[in-house]
Amino acid sequence: MQTDREPTELEAFSRALPNERMRWLMLAIQREMGSYGLPLLLRQAGLDRFVGKLPPPDRRLGVQADEYARLVHAMRSYYGLGARGALLRIGREVFRQQLAARRVEAFLEKIRLRLMPLPQRRLRALRSLAESMALPGKDVEVEAGGEGLWLIDRTADRTLGQQTDEPMCWVAVGEIAEALLWATGLEHAVEETACRAAGADACRFLIHTA
Secondary structure, eight states, rough: OOOOOOOOOHHHHTTEEEEHHHHHHEEEEEHOOOOTHHHHHHTTTOOGGTOOOOOSSOOEEEEEHHHHHHHHHHHHHHGGHHHHHHHHHHHHHHHHHHHTTTTHHHHHHHHHTTOOHHHHHHHHHHHHHHHHHTSSSSSSSEEEETTTTEEEEOOOGGGOOOOOOOOOOHHHHHHHHHHHHHHHSSOOOOOEEOOOTTSSSSEEEEEEOO
């Protein structure tokens, strides 16, 4: 009989991710830092295999979760006290890269969203983003709560090997905010209230809807 359990540390670090997920992050970094900044961060993260060779734009599992986390850590180290603003911008650009990679699907989805009331647009956008973040698993969920909507990420690849005193998933906050802006035309306050890097069982993001 199969039972649910937390993955071991080794399993979490070796979890395979779709190539496109790392590609979007790298393209977003390149947009923020310029063509010289990305190779610098890749080398700092020990990811020399990606220097001059971005992952292909597909969903094949060619990247490991710890590689993704190391690149996020390199960004945080590079920016230091200014990391929050830079990573929020990079997160927003990650979502834009996702749209650019799926132009036809994004165009059709935009048409469908226009026919929905605002609460449904929010939910649909968040669930679509959660599904993309979770690949190839299903450990990212969207729930409704008294204060607003919640995106709960129990995998949180970006936190692997990192320990902090406070939430650090600013890239994810940027992605969520940009997804909601695209779907609704409105800015939403997004707050990470718990983080795996700070000892929580999941990264929890509150989307204020009032």
